[in-house]
Amino acid sequence: MIEPLTNRAPTRVFLTWIGFWIALFAIGGYFGMLCLSQGLHHTNMNNRFGFGIWIFLDLTVIALGAGAFFSAFLLYILKKQALKDVIGSAVVLGFICYSGAVVVLAIDVGQPLRAWFTFWHPNAHSMLAEVTFCLTLYLLVLAIEYVPLILKNPSLSKNVSLLIFEGQLHKVVVVFAGVGAVLSFFHQGSLGGLYGVMNGRPFAFREHFFIWPSTFFLFILSAIAAGPSFLILINKLASKITKKQLVRKEAYDFLGRISGWLLLAYVGLKSADTIVWINHTAPASGYSVSEFFKEASFGTWILFAEIVLFGLLPALVLINSRLRKRPSLMIVAPMLVCIGIAINRYVMTLQSQSLPTLPFEEFVLYTPSLVEIGVFGGMISYGVIVFSLSYRYLPLYPGLRQKAKT
Amino acid sequence: MGFSVKRRDFLGLVGGGAVGAALSPAPWKGLDDIAIWTQNWSWKPRLPRGPVEVAFTHCGLCHAGCGLKVRSVGGSPVGVHGVPGHPLSAGFVCALGLAGRYLSYHPSRIVEPTIVGADGQRRGIPFKAAVRQLGDWLDDTRSGGGHGSVAILDNRPGRMRSLAYRKWLGALDGAHIKGLREDTPINRLRAMLDGPAPELGLDIARARTVLSFGAPVLEGLGSGEAGSQLRGRSDSDKPYIVQIETRPSRTARGADLWLRIAPGTETVLALGLANVLVSEGLYDKEIIAQQALDLDGPGGYRELVARFSPKKVSRITGIDAATIKKVARRFASGPAVVIPGVDPGGGPLSAEAQTAAFSLSLLNGDVGRPGGVVARRASGTTQLPREGRLADTVELADVPDGSIRLLIADGVAGGFAIPTSLLERKLNPSEGRVVSLAPFERSALHGADLVIPSTTPFESIDEAGVPIDAPVDSMGLTVPSMRAPDYSVDSLRVLSMVAKSSVVPTITELLRGRSDRIHAGERGSVFDPSKGESVPLTEFKTNGDLWRALTSGGLWTDASATFSCPPFRLMGANAAIRDRLHRALEQPSTADGWAHEITLMPFGWRDASGDGPLPPVMAKLFRETRLRLDSRFATICPKTAGDLGFVEGDKASIKTSLGSITVEVVLDPAVVDGVVHVAVGPSTEAFGDASRGKGDQPLDLPSCENDACWRVIPAKMLEVVS
Amino acid sequence: MTKTTPQKRYGMVIDIDRCDGCGACMVACSLENNVSVVPPEAGIHRGLTWIRVYSVTNEKEYPHSDTAYLPVSCQHCGNETPCVGVCPQSAVDVDPKNGIVSQIPERCMGCRYCMVACPYHARYFNWWDPVWPEGTEHLLNPGVTPRMRGVVEKCNFCHGRHHAAQERAASEGRSEIEPNEYQTACAEACPNGAITFGDLADKDSEVAKLAAGPESFQLLKTLGTGPKVYYLTQRGWVRDMAAKTPLPLDGQPDD
Amino acid sequence: MILTRRRTTILFFIIGLVVAMLAGWIAVPAALYESIEQPLGFSHVVHSSDDVGMECDDCHHLTSEGGFAGIPQIAVCVDCHEEAIGTSKDELKLVEEYIKPGREIPWLVYARQPDNAFFPHVRHTKLAKIPCKQCHGDHGQTKTLRPLKRNRFTGYSRDIWGHDFSGITTSPPWSMKMSDCVDCHRKRGVRDSCLACHK
Secondary structure (H helix, E strand, O other), X not given: OOOOEOOOOOHHXXXXXXXXXXXXXXXXXXXXXXXXXXXXXXXXXXXXOOOOHHHHHHHHHHHHHOHHHHHHHHHHHOOOHHHHHHHHHHHHHHHHHHHXXXXXXXXXXXXXXXXXXXXXXXXXXOHHHHHHHHHHHHHHHHHHHHHHHHHOOHXXXXXXXXXXXXHHHHHHHHHHHHHHHHHHHHHHHHHHXXXXXXXXXXXXXXXXEOOEEHHHHHHHHHHHHHHHHHHHHHHHHHHHHHOOOOOOHHHHHHHHHHHHHHHHHHHHHHHHHHHHHHHHXXXXXXXXXXXXXXXXXXXXXXXXXXXXXHHHHHHHHHHOHHHHHOHHHHHHHHHHHHHHHHHHHXXXXXXXXXXXXXXXXXXXXXXXXXXXXXXXHHHHHHHHHHHHHHHHHOOOOOOOOOOEOO | XXXXXXXXXXXXXXXXXHHHHHOOOHHHHHHHHHHHHHHOOOOOOOOOOOOEEEEEEEOOOOOOOOEEEEEEEOOEEEEEEEOOOOOOOOOOOOHHHHHHHHHHHOOOEOOOOEEEOOOOOEEEOOHHHHHHHHHHHHHHHHHXXXXXXXXXXXXXXXXXXXXXXXXXXXXXXXXXXXXOOOOOOHHHHHHHEOXXXXXXXXXXXXOOEEEEEOOOOOOOOOOHHHHHHHOOOOOOOOOEEEEEOOOOOHHHHHOOEXXXXXXXXXXXXXXXXXXXXXXXXXXXXXXXXXHEOOOOOOOOHHHHHHOOOHHHHHHHHOOOHHHHHHHHHHHHOOOEEEEEOOEOOOEOOOHHHHHHHHHHHHHOOOEOOOOOEEEEOOOOOOOOOOOOOOOOEEEHHHOOOOOEOEEEEOOOOOOOOOOHHHHHHHEOOXXXXXXXXOOEOOHHHOOOOEEOOOOOOOOOOOEOOOOOOOOOOEEEEXXXXXXXXXXXXXXXHHHHXXXXXXXOOOHHHHHHHHHHHHHHHOOOEEEEXXXXXXXXXXXXXXXXXXXXXXXXXXXXXXXXXXXXXXXXXXXXXXXXXXXXHHOOOOOOOOXXXXXXXXXXXXXXXXXXXXXXXXXXXXXXXXXXXXXXXXXXXXXXXXXXXXXXXXXXXXXXXXXXXXXXXXXXXXXXXXXXXXXXXXXXXXXXXXXXXXXXXXXXOHHHOOOOHHHHOOOOEEEEEEEOOO | OOOOOOOOOEEEEEEOOOOOOOOHHHHHHHHHOOOOOOOHHHOOOOOOOOOXXXXXXXXXXXXXXXXXXXXXXXXXXXXXXXXXXXXXXXXEEEOOOOOOEEEOOOOOOOOOHHHHHOOOOOOEEOOOOOOOOOOOHHHXXXXXXXXXXXXXEOOOOOHHHHHHHHHHHHHOOOOOOOHHHOOOHHHHHOOOOOEEEEEOOOOOOHHHHHHHOOOEXXXXXXXXXXXXXXXXXXXXXXXXXXXXXXXXXXXXXXX | OHHHHHHHHHHHHHHHHHHHHHHHHHHHHHHHEEEEOOOOOOOHHHHHOOOOOOOHHHHOOEOOOOOEOOOOOHHHHHHHHOOOOOOOHHHHHHHHHHHOOOOOOOOOOOOOOOOOEOOOHHXXXXXXXXXXXXXXXXXHHOOOOOOEEEEOOOOOEHHHHOOOOOXXXXXXXXXXXXXXXXXXXXXXXXXXXXXXXXX
């Protein structure tokens, strides 16, 4: 009944493509069921590593998904029309990232059937409660933003009343863009807050402004800086695969510029934060930062990589309009940005646990188990599937002519 | 058009349903019930319900016999506690005692009689058949065998049960063999005294100095009371503990003075200390003059020790001469206790080492002196209800090789590990058979031809032991606190079923008999655990009253007796031992000509019930904290590791001429260079099973020459290429 | 995060110099609190030990070699308790009456945030369904509920014993319990009397005196979590190793 | 045309609504709880009557440790029912099936709390002077034992979760949820932490 749009891949090609990802998804699903039905011993997490790659990657994915709320904000509130081309894909990406993250979280917690207690007996002080609330609500917002896209499918839009409905939705989308912005602003922040508030973990603990630790703001900034870069990457990738020019250069250029300047700001603040942390915060809790980096696997090199190599460098590239003209750099730089954000989340999540706080405890490293990787692979493939379907059946890109096959 | 109508209506129906459901409590109740389900689903055990009953008993897991308070629900013990004020254990319970009740459900518990068939396969057989088989074997042996061809290995001799064994064996001209336990060496001292000697105990609590040759003084030696008094800060009133041990044991680390002696040179050090005492005239001249029978004269003690000058001794033992002098003087400065230790895994010291050690006690005039060696009066144990010849009790070491044709191993817990090779040496090579009455698989008995499972200490009534440091005799019972399973059977019942001539009394008859004789004796006092106080025995009108008190967890303790030291021989009566003392300076020859590069010293952890199983909870905790490394780990010092090319965590294979075990290397700077320590006993893997077969325990490696001593095993340590 | 000052402040003093690492406290604790026997593959980082005895050597050779054993359980932090603030669904709280930090398995959803936040690594997660050897369920302590798979658990100062003591007191018409009526299993089981448990708020109690003594120190004091478990030692190297000393901050030493 | 279409849709909507609410309010509760008969009939009235003259705490007493003995063991019944008194079916069953073989009677407990709840009866009855019936209802005045309504899914007695399925107007004796405990504690100004009532 629902027809693919014109000039999409032939069905056979599409099926082979999607089939591969469905297989991967099935494997992830199986591993997920193992954890849900038998317990989390199938992972390599342990009492020293309460958070594993799932949390790390969820954080990364959510940060990258920030492109959705941020571009929606720019387009609908600040009326940056250049983003018209990407907003569709941005919304889909956001939806994928957030819904995927939530599913993985449900597997990650030991008792998902009780997860709703957070809403029934919330702990107002807990950053995680804040995250849960904002995340759930924002996921709803994304879903609602997603609906008009679905309804734009020609064979659905045959139906008059649904078209009307779609029109109505479109009017309020501005409102949702605003709400979404606020919500995700807060949960990106509280995700950072997760670490900054841990007064028992000197590596992660940071100075507070009002009730929020500095990581709260750094996470927001890094997220909205990385979001656009991730949009660039994904859209370029989509164009590569579909061999079509999906997005106009201006959009890329705008995204790149935004990303660059925000990242520069982030790098500046992050450096300042790090300096305060080295000279005041950590010593105040009895630790010298040198202790944190004395193990080779988490040496100072990682600090350098995070701030300079994958921070300052791409920022400088992206704020330079001449360099932005270079297509290769417009792939490399955003890639560096995304990696940089990943490193930041990795360090905050895993290094802070590798380091013992008790002087007579040992430094522990952890490698994810096949199950953990498989489950996350499943989530990635879920993303690919949803995006492919959306691309095939929905007018993600206004740039392309859309007409149902006849 | 019709299509869209249908769709709209369907949507309407669904929408209405959704709204309706939301307006009913069902979905919310469902959400709640799901959560409740996760809170008490069936993958989590139900708690026992019902009123809690409190009872008192004694621990039967080792010979310390600590008093226990047991909380039960519906007939199963749900909690075990110490009994404050208990005359022997003073409220102390060790980890094993706390967790011991779980042993009844241990995975390695034997739940049916088994026999090894002609094909070498072990299979279950009915109880009746097992007993018949035992009877047949007895007949064979009786027809063929001479003296001692039937033997019982008794891990806790001196009980009424042991007397029943001896009586049963008496009729068969069999041998009653002592299992290893920490107070075995005291019999060496008794043998040094001239004429019949009473049971002896060590008055550790009142000693000024404790000279321990590898005894676990701070790890639960003897009663809990002694232990708890000796531990902790160096208080002035607390005995000064000198630990003479090669391994950095917990006692060595905690002792006031740790002498890290070269492996197997205890004899030399003891004689070296004697040398100082004699040459500096620090010994008790009066007693020695009156009672010592072999001090002077050719080959006399004086002549012997003269050859052990501190300098020479220091070269052999690795302990500097000054320290030797210092220790000797401290030792002579007041009542002292000498303890030649028996390690649960490493076994006893050599006979001459024990003799040399105890000669110090005699020199110091500590025998019969408060704070030294005290005598316990016999109390009702000597006679049986019915008369009859008693087989005499012998050390396993003194049993002639190949003499045993039918060995019955008593099932009591707390026996220390014995090397397979030693047991095998004593068996008749052609038709030596082993019958195990143990409730668990024990590594030393893994090859038992016939196994008839008996009860565990918490299930059966028996006598609690008398700890090594108890100055007086006592009687406490292990009152059953849980039901014995149907497949388990009391060892005496098995014997009575195969007994031809003699009649074997039941354990209850025996115990009641002793209780009655004690009552007739009108000595001592009885401790009431529920009140926490003792009353004189004379206040018990009838023997029934005493029996009731004992069967409800009471403890009878004898009145202390004075004992003056009889004449004695400082080198003992045994010519062979005397001879070995004289040759002590010769370098200890390696067990066989086999060239070796490292010295393997097996040891056993305290309160791990010898080579028996470990309660799952203990196995788990030691595994998770690596607080006790089991037989899968070998501890060496960094230097040795460097020389042999090992680093922490390497897999290594320890080889002797008899076989090899594979271990993981652990480094400890406190270990002697060239020595490797490997624990004997239950694995902490799985649920703490006892070793399940030959070849995975260090005790399969020693060849047990040299007077059945296996503390020092020449071995090779090779890398395992995986 | 409760601001009311507790009437009682239950705490513990552990004399490191008396501890010889026998592990009786761990065994007693596990039996008292129905801590499950996790499968062997758990290794050293996925087990359940409400109180864990660390063994630390000074890496010196004989005769200078020395070993210290440090039993570490939940420290029941009295100030900015790290685990309480982070729990999203209020499964952790500090008892305003006695300062005991609780962990309610039935409320916990197993997100493990509290474990990450705890500086003492004193919280443990049920990676497996709770296991006991066949047929031993009826040996469990009826006073403490077993935890199910997928939740966090930790020391709560043998709260089952606190309940029992309260019941006994109430049956005699008292609403408050006497100091000698409530003792933790580890303190009771320690053969060396290394562990002293009691009310820190009661200045005359032995535990309060010891905690105030010159040899006492707290683990990671500089984090400002105000642990209610104190440690004693006369051995300098142990103190230097175990007690984290404040670092000089802008010239002035920080405390 | 459009109007009729809209009307039919609304009709369908209402059908859905009604069906779902009927299911939610009536069908689900009926299906969720199973009703189990007690092993024996028992009349509290008869036993507490003057000619028998038993007091409540002859059977439901506190132990020396302060714990609640709960439902009496068979031993208590034996005192009078060694031999059958009268010839009622239940009486004979009691003697034949339980007293003679010495089996305990598997009574079903209406107010059984889950393992993780700690309820010290003595603190409530002795210290707070709360009458038993406030939570258990006037059980002493019952002639027969009603069947136990047990949640098939959670195993809870309905007395615990509450007989009002909506869970709105619940209070003891018809509901003994945590919220009920909390309400009462609040009323009486008892400030408690989780561990006060959870073990």
